[in-house]
Amino acid sequence: MKHRYLPMTENDQKEMLEAIGISKIDELFEDIPESVRFQGEYNIIAAKSESALTKELSKLAAKNKDTKSYASFLGAGVYDHYTPIIVDHVLSRSEFYTAYTPYQPEISQGELQAIFEFQTMISELTGMDVANSSMYDGGTALAEAATLSCGSTRRKKILISQAVHPEYKDVVRSYAKGQYIDVVEIPYKDGVTDLEALKNEMNDEVAGVIVQYPNFFGRIEDLSAVEKIAHEHKGLFIVSSNPLALGVLTPPGEFGADIVTGDAQSFGIPAAFGGPHCGYFAVTSKLMRKVPGRLVGQTVDENGLRGFVLTLQAREQHIRREKATSNICSNQALNALAASVAMTALGKKGVREMAAQNMQKAHYAKKTLQAKGVEVVFEGPSFNEFVIKLPQSYEACNKQLLEQGIIGGYHLGKTYPELKDHMLVAVTELRTKEEIDLFAQEVGESHE
Numbered sequence: 001m002k003h004r005y006l007p008m009t010e011n012d013q014k015e016m017l018e019a020i021g022i023s024k025i026d027e028l029f030e031d032i033p034e035s036v037r038f039q040g041e042y043n044i045i046a047a048k049s050e051s052a053l054t055k056e057l058s059k060l061a062a063k064n065k066d067t068k069s070y071a072s073f074l075g076a077g078v079y080d081h082y083t084p085i086i087v088d089h090v091l092s093r094s095e096f097y098t099a100y101t102p103y104q105p106e107i108s109q110g111e112l113q114a115i116f117e118f119q120t121m122i123s124e125l126t127g128m129d130v131a132n133s134s135m136y137d138g139g140t141a142l143a144e145a146a147t148l149s150c151g152s153t154r155r156k157k158i159l160i161s162q163a164v165h166p167e168y169k170d171v172v173r174s175y176a177k178g179q180y181i182d183v184v185e186i187p188y189k190d191g192v193t194d195l196e197a198l199k200n201e202m203n204d205e206v207a208g209v210i211v212q213y214p215n216f217f218g219r220i221e222d223l224s225a226v227e228k229i230a231h232e233h234k235g236l237f238i239v240s241s242n243p244l245a246l247g248v249l250t251p252p253g254e255f256g257a258d259i260v261t262g263d264a265q266s267f268g269i270p271a272a273f274g275g276p277h278c279g280y281f282a283v284t285s286k287l288m289r290k291v292p293g294r295l296v297g298q299t300v301d302e303n304g305l306r307g308f309v310l311t312l313q314a315r316e317q318h319i320r321r322e323k324a325t326s327n328i329c330s331n332q333a334l335n336a337l338a339a340s341v342a343m344t345a346l347g348k349k350g351v352r353e354m355a356a357q358n359m360q361k362a363h364y365a366k367k368t369l370q371a372k373g374v375e376v377v378f379e380g381p382s383f384n385e386f387v388i389k390l391p392q393s394y395e396a397c398n399k400q401l402l403e404q405g406i407i408g409g410y411h412l413g414k415t416y417p418e419l420k421d422h423m424l425v426a427v428t429e430l431r432t433k434e435e436i437d438l439f440a441q442e443v444g445e446s447h448e
Contacts, residue, residue, distance in 0.1 A: 065407055067271065071435040075385050075426025076216070076410035077138065077165050077263065078271045081244070082354065082430055084345035087268040087338050096337055105309045112308035115333060116296040118280075118340040125246045125351075126260040127253025128282035132293045134336035135328065138263030139171035141279030142210065142240045144292045144326055145259040146172050149208030149236040150181055152290055157182045157205045159235075161193040163215035166415040168240060172210070181207075191219040191378025191387065193226065202229050208236040208259075213252060214245055217378055217424065218362070218385030223255035231256065242266060243280065245383045247355030259283050268342025269335050278335035288312065292326030357429035358384035365427045365436045372444025377422060384428055387412065388443070390421045397423070397443060404442055406435070 017023060029037065048056065067080045074080075091097060095110060102108030102115075115133040122131035135141040146158050158176065160169060162185050169185070176183045186198045193211055202209070209230035211221045223239065230237040238259045239252040244266035246252075252260045265277040283291055289312060297311035346354060362384045366376050369388060377387040388409075390397050398408040413420035427436065 065402060067407070070402075070405050070407045071431060071439070072407040073409045073425050073427065073431070073439055074407050075428075076424055077167070077265075078274055078277075079266055079384075079426060079428055080271065080430055081266050081428050083268045083270070084342055086345050087341045090341045091334065091338055097334060099333065102310065105307065109308060111333065111337075112296050112310070114337045114340055116298060116308050117344070118336045119296060121340065121343050122243065122264075122280045122282055125243050125251060126241065126257075126280075126282045127251030128257070128260050129253075129285040130288050130291070130295070131280055131282035132291050132331075133296050134264070134331040134333065134339075135261075135279035135281050135293055136332060137275060137277045137279045138240060138261065138265075139165070139168045139279075140328075141261035141263070141281050142168050142238070143171045143175035144281065144328065145238045145240075145261050146181065146183075146208060146210065147175055147179055147326070148259065148287065148290055148292065149238060150179065152287060153207045153234070153236060155205055155207035155235070156180060157184065158208050158210065159184050159186055159198065159201055159206055160210040161186050161188065161198075161212065161215065161221075163188040163191065163193055163217055163219070163221070164210060164212045164240060165216045168212075188215075188217075191215075191217045191380065192221055195222070195225055195229065198226065198229050202233055202235070204233050206230075206233060206235040208238045210238045210240065212240045213249070214242060214383040214385070217387050218382040218426075219378055220249065220381040220383065223250075223252060223257070227256040242383065244351070244355050244358070247351040248359060249355075249383070253282075253284075258287060264336070264339040267346075268338040276332060276335060278332040278339055292328050293331050354429050355383075358427065361429065361431055361436065362386060362425075362427040364433070365425065365431075365440065368436060368440040369425075369443060372440050374440070374443055377419075385424055385426045387419070388423050388425055390423055390443070392421070394421050394423060401439070401442055404438060406439055406442065 022028065072080045099111050102111050105112060119131045119133060123129065135144065149158070150156055158172070158181055160172060160183060173183050184201055186201060187194050192215065198209065209226060211226050213221050213223060215221055227237050236258040237256060239257045241252055241260055241262045243262055243264055260282045262280055263277050264280055269277055281291060281293065291312065294310055295312045296308055299307055299309055301307045343351060362382065366386055370376055374391070375389040377389055394411045394413060401408040409423040409425040412422040412424050
């Protein structure tokens, strides 16, 4: 009989006890004084059969409000997007989902090529010279960018916009603490980075300036203006960007960005309760040898045939620790493969169309909400997210939406106290006109 796990039968237990020369399990604890041993029964639910346990867990799982049965307007860094069916088909192949680090290129050509294609597509989307073979997620990728800028410029100060994802900012601060880096937050104004405040903080001690594009509020930052401020004092210009948005927005590389990072979750990677996802990291050729993680390069074998190898491995597993640019020891190869397959299946036109639908549907949602008397905050260019001021408490509004089969947006009051009872609404290509109209109606009715 096949088991999902290795069972422990009474006979197995007896044989193991005989092998170590004892007759009962209690003898294993004889060295522990009787006075300190726990007397009594633990408050643990009795074990169930496999079928009973499966049934109970299924009931518990059914209580989740998932995006398959609910229309989700929740984004804030993790989005409900279309995933081509071929993504799951490729990921389910054992040569990919059981693969480990491809140290031996002669037996890892498939995985290496997949990673190489990921790097190539990320470079094209971001407008940068080179991209690595993925990182853990968008937050750690941005933190690595901050530390890279400090190591490259030999400075110890980072300026980060308040309109950057709150969780990303926390990760940057965590990395910075160990490196004794000073992180200064630049306030936002009208939903975008306050350029005057940025100018006032910028000086020759700043290693890098970090903005998000689109930012956490969904607004489009003026990268051209930020680039001038960052480079005026020879600091590095760092942009955290949603790669899907780059299907319609001018890539950061064309604005002179030195480092572009982000999360590829939008391409073929499920929300999955917030992870694991796939960070990307792209730089100019000048910074190529300082990139954390690993890079896959294209070469030819002794017969002149195309092949792929790991190259420029500037991490502590491969070189002296004090010379390493980062101590990151792995990447998200399987999720990077998912992103590669999704981008390949969509193609350039598909990515552009998908991004355009996000913008158009978000714009329609804005206008529909405004027609219902709901205030849209931070008016101006945005991608697929925008901020609304709720006519009642967030909790009451979200409860009302759930009753109608809708998952509401992100509660901005959690991370921005000045935006209490404001909601960050995400509208992706999967939201239908009927779903948007119902969402607007429910939020609007609570206004009346």
